Amino acid sequence: MDVSPPVLSSLRSRIGSDLFSRVAGPRGADTRARIHGTPGPRWFGPDRPIRAVHGDASMFIGGLSALLLQSLHPLAMAAVAAHSGYRGDPWGRLQRTSTFLAVTTYGTAQDAQQAVDQVRAVHERVRGTTAAGEPYHAADPHLLMWVHVAEVDSFLRAHQLYGAHPLDADGCDAYVSDTSRVAAALGVSDPPRTRAELAARLDAYRPELRATPEAREAARYILLRPPLPRIARAPYAVLAANAVAMLPPWAREPLGLPRLPALEKTCVRFTGHALTRTIRWAMVPPPPTLPPARSPGAA
Template sequence: MLHPAVLAGVWDHSDFRADMHGRLRRTAKFIATTTYDHAENGQAMIDKVNRIHAKLAGVLPDGTPYRVSDPSLLAWVHVTETISFLDAWFRYAEPDMPMAEQDAYFDEMARIGAALQADPLPRTRAEAEALIQSYRSQLRADARTHEVARLVMRQRVGSPAVDAAAGVIMQAGLDLLPEWAQAMHERPLGPPRAVTRAGALSTARFIRWAFRGSPNTRVHPRDVTRYP
């Protein structure tokens, strides 16, 4: 949300305001397919996304033109989502994860980024953190940023149990951001950090229990998905 051109691409060319849950489902499906499905299915989804991106462009409120297919914008999306996924795993599942395995994760995820034509692509955690720092001068938190953040954080589906879990997950996601990014978002008052993390850990344990025995948990191990 903090990169104005990336946010504009979603704001100008997406129906997220009318169908936030549909947008989330499509994004989750893309991530699941490109990460866990057979390579040909992942590549087909990537090709579809690339075709869509190639058609989309616009102009920022300050008059700056942008292209959704800009490799540097795609790189920002790639590196921020990758480090967020890893940090969530590190905090709530494997806090002693070796750095070598963290680096391997970035190296593996870079194959998806390359297929999406993102550039530059970090291959280690140190490279990812350095790349994020290099973008900071481009980041902004304006009225549009705060509006989208508000919409995302307050999304509800009407089920008390699901909404409660979603609220915890949203707070935990915000808590994963570096302090400077939280400050740009003007992090609203919410549960104390320790409460947020305890709630997220309990929610994660419940979800793992709920999905125990699901067909998705009985897949055979396989090699890392490789893309051309």
């Protein structure tokens, strides 16, 4: 049965609005207008790969995969479990993270720096001790580096698998270089600037990684018990399956996550492409950015 254009348009608007409100929060429209509509220099020009990656529907898969990967560092996971409120306010945490990414990627240089300063102030206050007696501090450059490389690797993997326009080799290096601008501002010492450097840094952390009880519980909560209405559970299950399938093989076993290569390359990946195409169709693109004056430090 054919669906009339008005009905299709209404469905598209409703799905897009629901998704946007989940990710951006109740004031998301105002925040988006300020980010994209405020004139001034930006850290990244319109042609930079970071804009293409962070603006694509593949980020839904990449972001979830990044959370799972980041949880394997016991100090990072202890900080999240004790201070982030991911269980009590998961949507608020998602909205704060998505707003930070949007501001630093698309906003004015002044707003980007202000967002970074706010995050650094929060990191400075996050201190504690793990259940094993290991001290942690969220502002530790070594810990910041892990969070950064796990996030960037996950975002880029997702974009290359599910993005509307995957990057070529030079574009991948340029994306990693773009993200280093934000990482350095956050306090990461000498962040990677090419995909090869990113892979090497990620590999160097592997001896430190393990799945603590907090990490396994976080994985169960994220994958199996997210606070979602019934209608959203099936699409989320597709998102979760693809986020798991995208993890490096060595990251799955500690978290007790299955690996079924044949199924993942066919059924799971097919559903991932279908989901991201649907999200891309439903989400209304942001208004065009005003032509910015490039700052001396812009990438």
